[in-house]
Amino acid sequence: MSTVDENLSLPPASSAAPPAGFPLLATVAPLAAAGLIWSITGSAFALIFAVLSPLIAVASMVDSRRAGRKRRRTETAAQADAVAVLRVAITERQARWREDAWQQTPSARDIVLGRTSAARWRQTDATLVTLGCGPAPSGIRLGGATAPNDHRELRDWAAIITDAPIVVDLTHGLGIVGAAPLPEALARAVLVQLCFALPPTDVGLDLDTGPEWEWAAAFPHDDVRPATRHIVLHQATSGTSARTARDRGQGRLLVAVATRLDDLPPGCGTVVRVIGPGRAQLVRSPNRAPAIDFFPELLTRAAATDFAAALTRQASDAGLVTSAGAIPVGVTLTDLLTAGGSATADPASVAPTGLGCVIGVGPAGPVLIDLVRAGPHAIVGGTTGSGKSELLTTWVASLAAVHSAEQVNFLLVDFKGGAAFAPLSRLPHCVGLITDLDSQTAARALASLGAELRFRERMLSTAGARNLTELEHPLPRLVIVVDEFAAMLGAFPELHALFVDIAARGRSLGVHLILCTQRPAGVVRDALMANCSLRLSLRVNNRADSQAVIGTDAAATLDPNQPGRCVIATDTVEPVLCQVASTGESDILEIAARFSGGTAPRRPWLNALPTLVTEADLRRFTVEGVPAPGYPLGVLDEPDSQRYRVFAYAPEIDGHLLVVGGSGSGKSTLLCTIARVAERERGAQIAIELVNADVESTWDALERVSMRIESGQQTTALPRLLLLDDFDSVSARWQPDHRLAAADLLTGLLRDGPAAGVHLVVAVQRLTSAVPGLASLCPSTLLLKLSSVQDHLAAGGLSANYHASLPAGGGVWHNTCVQLLAPVPVQVQLTPLARSTPQLPDHGPLLVVSSSPARTAARLRAVLRVPVVELAGTTGPTASALISVETGQTDAPGRLVVVGDAEIWQAHWTLLTRLRGQITSGQTARGRLNGGPASIVFDRCGLSDFRMVSHRRQLPPPLAPGRGRVWVLHPDGDVTRAVLPEPDGSLASG
Numbered sequence: 001m002s003t004v005d006e007n008l009s010l011p012p013a014s015s016a017a018p019p020a021g022f023p024l025l026a027t028v029a030p031l032a033a034a035g036l037i038w039s040i041t042g043s044a045f046a047l048i049f050a051v052l053s054p055l056i057a058v059a060s061m062v063d064s065r066r067a068g069r070k071r072r073r074t075e076t077a078a079q080a081d082a083v084a085v086l087r088v089a090i091t092e093r094q095a096r097w098r099e100d101a102w103q104q105t106p107s108a109r110d111i112v113l114g115r116t117s118a119a120r121w122r123q124t125d126a127t128l129v130t131l132g133c134g135p136a137p138s139g140i141r142l143g144g145a146t147a148p149n150d151h152r153e154l155r156d157w158a159a160i161i162t163d164a165p166i167v168v169d170l171t172h173g174l175g176i177v178g179a180a181p182l183p184e185a186l187a188r189a190v191l192v193q194l195c196f197a198l199p200p201t202d203v204g205l206d207l208d209t210g211p212e213w214e215w216a217a218a219f220p221h222d223d224v225r226p227a228t229r230h231i232v233l234h235q236a237t238s239g240t241s242a243r244t245a246r247d248r249g250q251g252r253l254l255v256a257v258a259t260r261l262d263d264l265p266p267g268c269g270t271v272v273r274v275i276g277p278g279r280a281q282l283v284r285s286p287n288r289a290p291a292i293d294f295f296p297e298l299l300t301r302a303a304a305t306d307f308a309a310a311l312t313r314q315a316s317d318a319g320l321v322t323s324a325g326a327i328p329v330g331v332t333l334t335d336l337l338t339a340g341g342s343a344t345a346d347p348a349s350v351a352p353t354g355l356g357c358v359i360g361v362g363p364a365g366p367v368l369i370d371l372v373r374a375g376p377h378a379i380v381g382g383t384t385g386s387g388k389s390e391l392l393t394t395w396v397a398s399l400a401a402v403h404s405a406e407q408v409n410f411l412l413v414d415f416k417g418g419a420a421f422a423p424l425s426r427l428p429h430c431v432g433l434i435t436d437l438d439s440q441t442a443a444r445a446l447a448s449l450g451a452e453l454r455f456r457e458r459m460l461s462t463a464g465a466r467n468l469t470e471l472e473h474p475l476p477r478l479v480i481v482v483d484e485f486a487a488m489l490g491a492f493p494e495l496h497a498l499f500v501d502i503a504a505r506g507r508s509l510g511v512h513l514i515l516c517t518q519r520p521a522g523v524v525r526d527a528l529m530a531n532c533s534l535r536l537s538l539r540v541n542n543r544a545d546s547q548a549v550i551g552t553d554a555a556a557t558l559d560p561n562q563p564g565r566c567v568i569a570t571d572t573v574e575p576v577l578c579q580v581a582s583t584g585e586s587d588i589l590e591i592a593a594r595f596s597g598g599t600a601p602r603r604p605w606l607n608a609l610p611t612l613v614t615e616a617d618l619r620r621f622t623v624e625g626v627p628a629p630g631y632p633l634g635v636l637d638e639p640d641s642q643r644y645r646v647f648a649y650a651p652e653i654d655g656h657l658l659v660v661g662g663s664g665s666g667k668s669t670l671l672c673t674i675a676r677v678a679e680r681e682r683g684a685q686i687a688i689e690l691v692n693a694d695v696e697s698t699w700d701a702l703e704r705v706s707m708r709i710e711s712g713q714q715t716t717a718l719p720r721l722l723l724l725d726d727f728d729s730v731s732a733r734w735q736p737d738h739r740l741a742a743a744d745l746l747t748g749l750l751r752d753g754p755a756a757g758v759h760l761v762v763a764v765q766r767l768t769s770a771v772p773g774l775a776s777l778c779p780s781t782l783l784l785k786l787s788s789v790q791d792h793l794a795a796g797g798l799s800a801n802y803h804a805s806l807p808a809g810g811g812v813w814h815n816t817c818v819q820l821l822a823p824v825p826v827q828v829q830l831t832p833l834a835r836s837t838p839q840l841p842d843h844g845p846l847l848v849v850s851s852s853p854a855r856t857a858a859r860l861r862a863v864l865r866v867p868v869v870e871l872a873g874t875t876g877p878t879a880s881a882l883i884s885v886e887t888g889q890t891d892a893p894g895r896l897v898v899v900g901d902a903e904i905w906q907a908h909w910t911l912l913t914r915l916r917g918q919i920t921s922g923q924t925a926r927g928r929l930n931g932g933p934a935s936i937v938f939d940r941c942g943l944s945d946f947r948m949v950s951h952r953r954q955l956p957p958p959l960a961p962g963r964g965r966v967w968v969l970h971p972d973g974d975v976t977r978a979v980l981p982e983p984d985g986s987l988a989s990g
Helices: 022-040 044-104 108-113 154-161 182-197 211-220 243-249 301-317 334-339 388-402 439-463 485-491 495-509 543-550 585-594 615-620 667-685 696-710 727-733 736-752 788-792 853-864 877-887 900-908 908-920 924-929 941-952
Strands: 007-008 126-139 140-143 162-171 175-178 202-209 229-235 254-259 270-274 277-286 292-296 354-364 365-370 378-381 409-413 428-436 477-483 511-515 534-537 565-569 577-578 631-638 644-647 659-660 687-691 720-724 758-764 780-784 808-813 816-820 844-850 869-870 897-900 936-937 965-969 975-977
Touching: 007 044, 007 175, 007 696, 022 044, 022 439, 044 126, 044 140, 044 154, 044 485, 108 182, 108 301, 126 182, 126 277, 126 543, 126 565, 154 162, 154 808, 175 182, 182 254, 182 270, 182 277, 182 301, 202 211, 211 229, 211 301, 211 485, 229 409, 243 667, 243 727, 270 780, 277 975, 292 687, 334 354, 334 585, 365 941, 378 388, 388 409, 388 477, 388 511, 388 577, 388 585, 428 439, 439 495, 439 816, 439 897, 477 485, 485 495, 495 511, 511 869, 534 543, 615 631, 631 667, 659 667, 667 758, 667 780, 687 696, 696 736, 727 736, 727 758, 736 758, 816 936, 844 908, 844 941, 853 897, 900 908, 900 941
Parallel strands: 007 140, 175 254, 175 270, 202 229, 229 254, 378 511, 378 534, 409 428, 409 477, 477 511, 659 758, 659 780, 687 720, 720 758, 844 897, 844 936, 869 897
Antiparallel strands: 126 162, 126 292, 270 277, 277 292, 354 365, 354 577, 534 565, 565 577, 631 644, 631 816, 780 808, 808 816, 936 965, 965 975
16 A cells, blocks of 8 residues: 655644844834924923833833734644644545555455455455554655654654555565464465455465465365466464475565574565564564564454355355356357357257257356247446457357347447447348448438338238237347447437337347447446346446446456456346457358258348439338339438338428539439429429529519519419529629519529419529528428538537438438439420520610720621711811701711710710610611611629619629620610620620
C-alpha cells in the first residue's frame, strides 16, 4: 500500500510585536502649541498646555502595549484553531489511508469472519500479505515551519499512522521464527490470505511440512499442476537440507517456519520474529531498512481449518474444483464434434424443438448448451481479449453443424468491423451479416427485425398455433447474434426497445438473442436481462461484473492468460466452468460444404434498393396485385414491412410536387418520366407541358397558364400538368424585376391552380428564398441527392435520411427511401428555339433603340438593304433627313429605319413622338410613303432603357442571353421578342 504523499501547510506562527517607540511628535506638539499661544496672547494660562506633553507621552506608550497584547492573544487563538483544523484533516487522511490499506490487504481475521468487502480470488498475481498491525509512514509532510522545532510534536504525529497493516511481498520469500506455536499461528494467517486472494485454478499449494499441517490440504488449490505457480509452506528444522528448501522455494511463494533464525532456508528475503502473542518484530525486509515492532496476526488452527473447508465449498459451487487435466488448455471444435459423435450426425435427426450443441469442455467432459431450453436468450460477458468473439463463432458453427438451414438461421451483428463473423457468412444458415462499416444498411436491416416479428405472429395467428412448434411447416428458428451490443446501442439507441420486445416474445415466435458485450451491467437493462436465462461469462475485471452476469464472482478469478475459459450459468443448474473450443475457417468451410445445395433460407429483409429500376421491375413490386394510384415513377423501400412498393405520384391526391436535388441527381429524368408516363396513362385526357430550364420558355409558360386561369379558360379546358425544371437556376438568371414577377406568377399558380385543374411539378437544385413559401405551397416533396446535409435539412428532410452516396434517381419520399425509374432512351426531334421566335416586322418604319447604335445600324443596312438613319444630334444631315421625312419632302424609296441610343431618343423625345404619332396614324402621304405604322425595336437594352423610351411600366418578356434577342414594341402596344438576322441571312447568335 503506497503512502499518502501529501503536503500540508502549518499555520503561520505568531510574530512578536515590535517594541513601542517613544511618541516624540505627540510629546512635542503640546509644548509648541503652548509656546505659540503664550507668545500671541501673553497669558500665563496658555503654559498649562505644556503640562499635557508628558501625560500624552505616557498614555500613548500604555495604549500601544495594550494593543500589542490583544493582537498576540488573537493570533494565538487563531493559530490554535488552525492547528485543530489541521489535526482533523490529518486524522481523516490517516483514517482513509488506513481503511484503504486494510481493504487492499485484509487481515486473516476479517477474512475468516467475513468482515471484508474485498473480492475472493480477486487477482492472479496477489503476493502482498498482512503480518499484523503497527506503525507505518503516512507520507504526510507538514511544511511552513519557521524553526526546526516548530510544531515538532505535530509533525512527528502526522508522519506516522498507527494500527496500519504491516504488508510484505512474498515474492522475496517469508521466514517466521519464534517459539512454537506462535510462528505456526502467523503462518496460518498468511496462508489464509494467500488462498483467499489467489484462485485455485491458477495457483497450487505445496505442503513441505509435518502432520500438523495436514489441515491445509482442505484448501481447494491444486497441488499437482506443473504449469501454475505454487505456494510452498516449509517447516524448517535443524536437519532440513538447505539446498532442498531453496529449490522448492525458488520462483515460488515461500513461507518458511522455524524456531531459530539459522534454521531458515535461503530465499527468505523477509524475516519476522514472533516474540509473544502481542509482539513481533520485522527483522529484515527488502523495503524496510530499520526493524520495527508490531502486533502480529495470529490465527488458530480450528479457524483456519473451517475457512479452508468453506473455501472449498465455494470453489465447488463455482465449478472451479477440477482434477488434474480435466479441463484442457485448448480444444478444437472438430475434435469436440468428432469425439461426441456429432460431426457425422444427420441434422434431420436432431429434435426441431431445441437448439442444443457443444461449445467446449468442462470438468465432466463436453459441455452441451441448449439455447431453447436454457434460454430462450443468452448474455455473454467478458473483457477485451477474453475470447468473446471466438465463443460466438464456435457457438454458431456448432449449431450449424447439427442443425440444417431449415431448422435454424443466423443473423450476425458485428460492431467491430465484421472481421470476426466474416467466415460464418459462408454458412447457408446465415441470412445476413450486419457491421458498423455501413450504418445505413445496418439501420435498415435492424429495422426489419420488427417486421419479422409481425410476420411470424401472422403465421401463428393464421394457423391457430401458440408457438412455432405447433405449425405444420415450422419456420426455422432465427438466432440473432450481436457482438459488442453496447456499441450497437451507442449507434442506434432506439433499438433497445426493439430487443426488449424480441426478448419478451421471442420464445413463442422462434427468435432468439445471443447478446455479447464487455460489461453487461448498465448496458443490458433489467427488462432485457430478465428474459436472458442463459448466462456465459468469460474473464471480467471485477467481482461486480461477474455477479451481474452469472450471480457469482467466479468469472473475476479466471486466468487472463487463458482466453476461452468461461463460466456458464442457468436458472436451473449451478455454474459450470468450461474451456471454449476454438474454430478455424477450415472448420466453417467443412460445415458449409455439408449443407451446400439446399434451398436458400428466407431472409428477414430484402436487399437494399437497386440502383437501376426499370418499368418491368414495377410489375413485380405491386402490392397484392393492386396498381398504385397515380403515375408509377419508381420503387419505395419499406423495410418495416419487409417489402418494396411502387412509388406513384397522383396529382389529385398528392397535390403539387416539389423536387429538390443537386446536379446529376435525376430531376430532369424524373420530369421526363412523369411526362412520358402521364401521356401514356391518360392520353388525350390530360394536357402536359414540360418546360426545360430556359429563361424564356419558363416565363412564357407561367404567364400563359396564369392568364388562362385568370380568364377562366382553364376551368373549361382539359386538366393540365405543368413541369418546371431547375426553377431556382432559371430564377437566378432573370433580372430582379422578372424574378419577383415570376415568383408572383408561380405562387398564384400553386395557390389557385388545383381549383382550375392545374398541378405543378417544380424541380429545384436547392430550397432557396427565390419563391417564398415554396415548400409550404407544395403538399408533397421529393428529396433527391444533395451536396450537404445542411441542404437536406433546409429542404425539410431528416438528418437520419441523408445519404451522401445516393445514386442518380435515389431519394426520400415521405421519410421513405425511393429509387426512381431509369431514363428511357427516346428519339426527340428538337427545334432550335431561335427559329420559333418571330423576326423583325417586315413592314412599316423601325425606330431602333440600341446600346451600340453604330453596330446595329451597320447590321440593319446589310440585312434590310435600305437607308438607315443614325440619330446622332439635332442638327446636321441626320436632322435634315428626318425633317424631310416628316414634311414629305423626300424621294427616298423603301421603309424608314432610325437608330439611336436611349439617351439620344430621350433628348429627341418630341421628334420620337412626332415620328411615331404621325407615321402610326397612316392618314398622310408621308405615312403611306414609308410603309404604314412604325415599331420600336430595343436591342441590347435593359429594363431602364425600355421604360425610359417606351414610358411603360409593363414588363417585357425576358430575353435569353447570347441569342441576338430584341424587344419589339408594336404599334398596337404589344411587346414581343424578335431576333436580329445576320447579314448572311442566318439568325443572330449573340
